[in-house]
Amino acid sequence: xxxxxxxxxxxxxxxxxxxxxxxxxxxxxxxxxxxxxxxxxxxxxxxxxxxxxxxxxxxxxxxxxxxxxxxxxxxxxxxxxxxxxxxxxxxxxxxxxxxxxxxxxxxxxxxxxxxxxxxxxxxxxxxxxxxxxxxxxxxxxxxxxxxxxxxxxxxxxxxxxxxxxxxxxxxxxxxxxxxxxxxxxxxxxxxxxxxxxxxxxxxxxxxxxxxxxxxxxxxxxxxxxxxxxxxxxxxxxxxxxxxxxxxxxxxxxxxxxxxxxxxxxxxxxxxxxxxxxxxxxxxxxxxxxxxxxxxxxxxxxxxxxxxxxxxxxxxxxxxxxxxxxxxxxxxxxxxxxxxxxxxxxxxxxxxxxxxxxxxxxxxxxxxxxxxxxxxxxxxxxxxxxxxxxxxxxxxxxxxxxxxxxxxxxxxxxxxxxxxxxxxxxxxxxxxxxxxxxxxxxxxxxxxxxxxxxxxxxxxxxxxxxxx
Amino acid sequence: xxxxxxxxxxxxxxxxxxxxxxxxxxxxxxxxxxxxxxxxxxxxxxxxxxxxxxxxxxxxxxxxxxxxxxxxxxxxxxxxxxxxxxxxxxxxxxxxxxxxxxxxxxxxxxxxxxxxxxxxxxxxxxxxxxxxxxxxxxxxxxxxxxxxxxxxxxxxxxxxxxxxxxxxxxxxxxxxxxxxxxxxxxxxxxxxxxxxxxxxxxxxxxxxxxxxxxxxxxxxxxxxxxxxxxxxxxxxxx
Ligand code: SF4
Numbered sequence: 001x002x003x004x005x006x007x008x009x010x011x012x013x014x015x016x017x018x019x020x021x022x023x024x025x026x027x028x029x030x031x032x033x034x035x036x037x038x039x040x041x042x043x044x045x046x047x048x049x050x051x052x053x054x055x056x057x058x059x060x061x062x063x064x065x066x067x068x069x070x071x072x073x074x075x076x077x078x079x080x081x082x083x084x085x086x087x088x089x090x091x092x093x094x095x096x097x098x099x100x101x102x103x104x105x106x107x108x109x110x111x112x113x114x115x116x117x118x119x120x121x122x123x124x125x126x127x128x129x130x131x132x133x134x135x136x137x138x139x140x141x142x143x144x145x146x147x148x149x150x151x152x153x154x155x156x157x158x159x160x161x162x163x164x165x166x167x168x169x170x171x172x173x174x175x176x177x178x179x180x181x182x183x184x185x186x187x188x189x190x191x192x193x194x195x196x197x198x199x200x201x202x203x204x205x206x207x208x209x210x211x212x213x214x215x216x217x218x219x220x221x222x223x224x225x226x227x228x229x230x231x232x233x234x235x236x237x238x239x240x241x242x243x244x245x246x247x248x249x250x251x252x253x254x255x256x257x258x259x260x261x262x263x264x265x266x267x268x269x270x271x272x273x274x275x276x277x278x279x280x281x282x283x284x285x286x287x288x289x290x291x292x293x294x295x296x297x298x299x300x301x302x303x304x305x306x307x308x309x310x311x312x313x314x315x316x317x318x319x320x321x322x323x324x325x326x327x328x329x330x331x332x333x334x335x336x337x338x339x340x341x342x343x344x345x346x347x348x349x350x351x352x353x354x355x356x357x358x359x360x361x362x363x364x365x366x367x368x369x370x371x372x373x374x375x376x377x378x379x380x381x382x383x384x385x386x387x388x389x390x391x392x393x394x395x396x397x398x399x400x401x402x403x404x405x406x407x408x409x410x411x412x413x414x415x416x417x418x419x420x421x422x423x424x425x426x427x428x429x430x431x432x433x434x435x436x437x438x439x440x441x442x443x444x445x446x447x448x449x450x451x452x453x454x455x456x457x458x459x460x461x462x463x464x465x466x467x
Numbered sequence: 468x469x470x471x472x473x474x475x476x477x478x479x480x481x482x483x484x485x486x487x488x489x490x491x492x493x494x495x496x497x498x499x500x501x502x503x504x505x506x507x508x509x510x511x512x513x514x515x516x517x518x519x520x521x522x523x524x525x526x527x528x529x530x531x532x533x534x535x536x537x538x539x540x541x542x543x544x545x546x547x548x549x550x551x552x553x554x555x556x557x558x559x560x561x562x563x564x565x566x567x568x569x570x571x572x573x574x575x576x577x578x579x580x581x582x583x584x585x586x587x588x589x590x591x592x593x594x595x596x597x598x599x600x601x602x603x604x605x606x607x608x609x610x611x612x613x614x615x616x617x618x619x620x621x622x623x624x625x626x627x628x629x630x631x632x633x634x635x636x637x638x639x640x641x642x643x644x645x646x647x648x649x650x651x652x653x654x655x656x657x658x659x660x661x662x663x664x665x666x667x668x669x670x671x672x673x674x675x676x677x678x679x680x681x682x683x684x685x686x687x688x689x690x691x692x693x694x695x696x697x698x699x700x701x702x703x704x705x
Contacts, residue, residue, distance in 0.1 A: 364635025387517025448678030
């Protein structure tokens with residue numbers, strides 16, 4: 001994966017992609033603003049959500065143990081996975097124990113994060129995505145580019161083509177003469193998926209929340225496909241990040257208000273499914289919960305960065321982000337794109353790779369993300385904090401940059417030298433070319449003219465006219 | 468009233484006319500302006516790029532330069548935001564400067580209590596509220612109210628006004644393609660208003676957008692709000 005600036009360049013140069021993204025993000029951000037404006041206690045809800053998450057994170061171990069006890073008491077089994085490899089191994093063994101070679105999946109960021117589908121495929125197990133957008137991504141042999149609308153980068157025509165070409169090789173083919181009318185596309189997906197739901201013996205899910213006091217897991221969704229995955233199979237395996245626990249049902253009340261309004265601009269999401277262990281004759285007879293760490297406790301150890309773990313994956317920050325709007329989700333090189341991805345991914349994966357080291361800089365720090373975040377994550381603050389870490393590590397280019405910054409600080413800390421420099425620049429201004437070579441200057445003058453420097457700096461004007 | 472002018476490093480070196488306009492405007496309103504020569508840069512570029520240690524000497528310098536002034540006025544929303552929001556994390560002395568620093572339009576409306584500054588500027592103008600002024604300082608309607616009171620000025624609404632112009636300090640250098648794409652959209656919106664002047668309260672954003680306008684030879688120029696407010700019938704600004 002190339003660093004963010006290079007990956008973004010490709011997206012910026014793709015007019016279809018830019019039009020798709022612009023249209024989708026602007027529509028949803030305007031709707032969100034209206035849905036949020038309806039509530040006069042939004043600020044209080046936001047603050048409460050933030051506090052609940054912070055309180056939970058401070059005693060994460062206590063709540064997780066409470067959760068484990070409750071899940072076990074309700075007939076489920078809890079597994080702890082320190083990293084992606086361990087989680088994949090656990091899930092594969094659980095599926096294998098059922099003797100099945102295919103599973104249905106409800107949209108889950110956690111399983112994407114660990115690359116579960118690829119791992120299962122290598123072990124001879126086919127995983128079918130059942131969320132409409134995930135299905136589009138899977139059939140198109142593509143990667144998700146948005147956490148709520150993974151196929152946001154595709155338009156209807158592209159989706160029709162993918163359905164026509166690919167559905168047949170995965171199961172029931174697309175109906176003859178499929179058009180790009182939304183109703184026809186949805187019906188084609190429904191028929192294709194129904195076949196899978198009725199056949200599958202194993203379901204794999206994530207969860208939006210886990211309630212510690214009762215061991216209940218919660219998924220909120222719009223299509224009802226998730227509910228099919230959660231109730232029809234005989235075995236259900238849920239893979240969930242440890243930060244998704246909330247202490248009580250009362251805490252849930254806050255997020256069930258803020259999440260739908262922030263993400264889909266709905267007052268309430270269409271389907272809220274909750275499951276607690278197993279019940280005879282109702283739903284899956286076997287239930288496994290895989291609690292995933294994969295870098296989360298490392299993030300928790302970072303005083304500034306840990307606020308990223310408050311995230312409820314609403315995607316509001318993506319939809320208002322001017323950088324995401326131009327660069328698209330793929331440029332962020334992970335399942336978590338946009339502003340939250342820029343602060344979460346480098347914490348979960350570290351900053352050793354080029355793309356991870358470039359993510360904290362993938363922002364103009366405009367602050368629009370912080371403004372809309374329903375749990376008040378100060379994303380700009382974390383970005384600057386992570387920039388400090390990347391610079392500290394002194395990777396590619398940062399040693400030079402630090403030297404330049406040190407030099408500029410020295411000049412700025414010596415106004416006499418600064419004034420001389422300014423005077424020199426002003427005196428030679430007629431000689432300055434409009435386009436410049438060299439790092440920084442070249443990029444700058446590719447699309448902009450540098451301003452013509454003034455005849456004299458302000459300091460000199462002041463000295464002549466006011467002293 | 469006596470105030471200190473914090474002109475900022477970008478204005479000092481590249482946009483001195485904004486500093487001059489600020490001085491004239493404040494003096495016209497009966498304010499005595501000092502320019503402490505020990506000032507330089509607030510440290511925002513260093514800080515935002517992740518170089519906190521390198522920021523410290525500049526924070527100390529800024530704090531020292533403005534010791535003893537109840538009011539420090541700056542024609543730069545983002546530098547005011549740097550001091551207001553980030554200085555407190557550099558210790559109590561730096562924190563004490565924070566509430567004494569006012570962005571220009573904030574100072575005019577909140578401290579002096581004026582919205583009509585007696586300006587005259589017979590042009591069609593649209594206003595870009597830069598992100599830091601908008602979100603970190605919460606300037607709100609202040610700049611617009613000031614502009615609306617200017618004689619002869621026709622203020623036209625900028626579509627997508629609250630969207631970032633794509634400057635973002637070192638962002639413009641580290642992510643040049645995305646930055647330019649954001650700037651291009653800002654310009655398209657600004658040109659659609661038919662305005663002659665794109666006005667803002669932050670010259671760093673105007674440096675970016677203005678540079679693109681000049682490259683395109685567009686019939687629109689970028690101008691700092693101080694220069695519009697300094698303009699009068701007797702002494703019109705260029
Ligand atoms: S960071 Fe905030 S706005 Fe972004 S997805 Fe998470 S909760 Fe939503």
